[in-house]
Amino acid sequence: MNPIDRYRADWESLKSYCVPDWYLDAKFGIFIHWGLYAVPAFGNEWYPRNMYQQGSPEYQHHLATWGAHKQFGYKDFIPLLTASRYNPVEWARLFRQAGARYVVPVAEHHDGFAMYDSALSRWTAARMGPKRDLVGELAAAVRDEGLVFGVSSHRAEHWWFMNGGMQFTSDVQDPRYYDFYGPASPISNQPSDLNAQPSPNTGYLQDWLARCCELVDKYQPQLFWFDWWIEQQAFEPYLREFAAYYYNRGLEWQRGVAINYKNKAFAAGTAIYDIERGQAGEILPYFWQTDTSVSTNSWGYVADQHYKTTTALVHDLADIVSKNGTLLLNIGPRPDGTIPAPEQEILLGIGHWLAVNGEAIYGTRPWQVYGEGPTQVVAGGFNDTKREEFTAQDLRFTRKGNRLYAILLGWPGSRVIIRSLGRDWSQAGAIFRISMLGIPYQLNWTLTDDSLIVEMPEVKPCAHAYTLAIELTEDCIVG
DSSP states (O other), X not given: OOGGGOOOSSHHHHTTOOOOHHHHHHOEEEEEOOSGGGTTOOSOTTHHHHTTSTTSHHHHHHHHHTOOTTTSOGGGGGGGXXXXXXXXXXXXXXXXXXXXXXXXXXXXXXTOOBSSOOSSOSOBTTTSTTOSOHHHHHHHHHHHTTOEEEEEEOGGGGGTTTGGGGSSSSGGGOXXXXXXXXXXXXXOSOTTOGGGSOOOOHHHHHHHHHHHHHHHHHHOOSEEXXXXXXXXXXXXXXXXXXXXXXXXXXXXXXXXXXXXXOTTSSOTTSSXXXXXXOBOSSOOSSOEEEEEESBSSOSSOOSSOOBOOHHHHHHXXXXXXXXXXXXXXXXXXXXXXXXXXXXXHHHHHHHHHHHHHGGGTTTOBOOSSOEESSOOOOBBTTOTTSSOOOOTTOEEEEEETTEEEEEESSOOSSEEEETTSSGGGOSTTSEEEEEETTOSSBOOEEEOSXXXXXXXXXXXXSSSOEEEEEEEOTTSOOO
């Protein structure tokens, strides 16, 4: 069999897929929601849908700010997406300084406006608005910085996304714009349940597949991120066909590639499971990903962002990695292509922490237990703001080679007691030395029957969290 045709479009064949090493080792990536929704900068990235939902805050805001929907619809934001200050080289440099190892811009969101140069639509940033291939430029810059490039597709939901505009006089009903707003599938009998929308027809599904394959061929991404709704039964054969095509293309390029999915869209073992705005409660037996944002209220740029703290995000990173996961952290640039200063500060703060502690993150694997301490995350999607703040009693473990890392999620004072390292570690010589990353000398420690006690240094080496490197004798099994 020709190696570039190794994968067939069936789940049994796709189960032979293996997660590439670069992805297992990367642990931290940057997600980018940048699109037309950044222009109104109101509500969140669902503004294009909600502005056509009569009575919604976005609907009222649109009338008051931009006028009637028939005269000024979503399409009229296109000239205002200028990208006049977009510098992909500066973006990529920032992402590298943040310690990210991969970068995933949104190629097309639910709104149907492609941020790349597509031959399948006239509604693209390459032909309208900035008239630049925004995704293509970033791909080149990201790779020049030695980072892995990926893309995301949210196209599936466009089947129904703009359907509110069919319920009253608006530009969505204008035949001149059907190829942008359409299909705007009619609301089902249960309009509050978006999973109950009518299934896409064959033409739409074929177009969806063609757009996905076009992104693969044009930009050779090593990560392809899918949003929800592709778990609808109508997509199932097209998902199999896409996965086989993409994985075979990866073999042809001799690059490891990966697909992200939510819910149960893909069969277990055929792609990488993604938890939106949430985490796992325990170590999962398979590699997984969290996608979340630096803010709690929107993925795209809005005027009133509610930002998370750098400390909270560093703690989430440590928790996710300890449980066999990776963090894809989102930012939302402005319409002119600038990244808001608070978001740059957050990224650089994470980068400063990783410059000291990255050894305990990159290339690591889970240990026997993920950690200890009183604070538990609320497992599952959309729970990222429901956990309590981590304390000085909380820590997370990772491992690499003959080193076990204990990441302390707070400063414990003069000493720390680690109860996961007790009787089983009391054999002579198991622990060779203990140090703290960023501190140039060894630490004093005592191993008792039920705990490891480590004397802390007098000076903190960094902010946010602190890593003990517990070096073991070569014949001591870490995993």
